[in-house]
Amino acid sequence: MTPELDPENWLPNYGDYLYSYCLQRVNHPETAEDIVQETLVAALRAKDGFKGESSEATWLVAILKNKITDFYRKKDVLKEAGDYLESTEKEFSEYFFDASNGHWLREAAPQSWSDSADAGLEKAEFDQVLRKCLEKMPPKLAPVFIARFFDDEDSETICKVHRISPSNYWVIMHRAKLLLRACLERNWFLSASPK
């Protein structure tokens, strides 16, 4: 056995982390369980190929990421993304912008956040609010946004993985950013809890 890997302790050490990572990206508990299982089985089979170039955790996450990508491909999560974006365009736009001139609606325009807003981002409570806001994001937007924002993948890779056009990518990112900013503003930056 490779000395750097410790398969017997994978579940105790990383089980919750891998599960959380996965659940946040597939948003379905049973699916997340299955993908974690596939990941650890695949890791066990590939353990002789582990060169120790990265940590055990990083290596496992890399395998997990591939499994999540496989899942997206198989399920075609963003199938007909174009139709979806088109059919929801009006409703979405009118939530934020004046239909006549595209200007921010008064109630949707970004508000001033406190000067200490950046300090609040270090708090564990912020994580919960962020997680809630991500859970509320429409399922056709979240995977793309998470890949860009948290996994720092480039737009070309994301378009390929999710089989979406560049213009759909921009619309998805635009919407996700409008929604997440508004959600965080409402539930964190302008609510009583931060500081």
Added chain:
Amino acid sequence: MIKPFKKTLYNCKQATLLSVKREEGRISLVERVSLAYHLLHCEPCRKFIAQWLLLKQSAPPFEARSLDRPAYTLPREARERIQQQLNLLNS
């Protein structure tokens, strides 16, 4: 609140879309100039961009904290099922 301009090339909806493209370096020269012009006059859009610069910084520490304290717990049944399979393969 929002200063109306007579003939803006881009409205706020388009300006915020362009800001997303600019952030990823995928913006044409014409779009870049239009966005800059819009931002000269539009405080809410400037806020939108500044706030996103701030929010972007929250992702890496969020991920790091998730490693220390996972948000969810792998259910016991699933854990046992997976462990059994691993034991089987590892023996």
